[in-house]
Amino acid sequence: MRDGDGEGPSGSTAPSAPATVDDGSLDTPNCPDCLTRMEPEESPSGEPYWACTECGFIALA
């Protein structure tokens, strides 16, 4: 009678999905020039756009 040899039905060591997800990382584009993650910015007129903090590349959101 062997118990605990490998995968047991107890499930105490079952890996759970991490609850922490990078907020907004899914929609954040990378700079086409230097591949740096771009930062969401907003123009004085309220127009959202992406700005690269490395090379200053700007892309409309």
Ligand SMILES: [Zn+2]
């Ligand atoms: Zn860049």
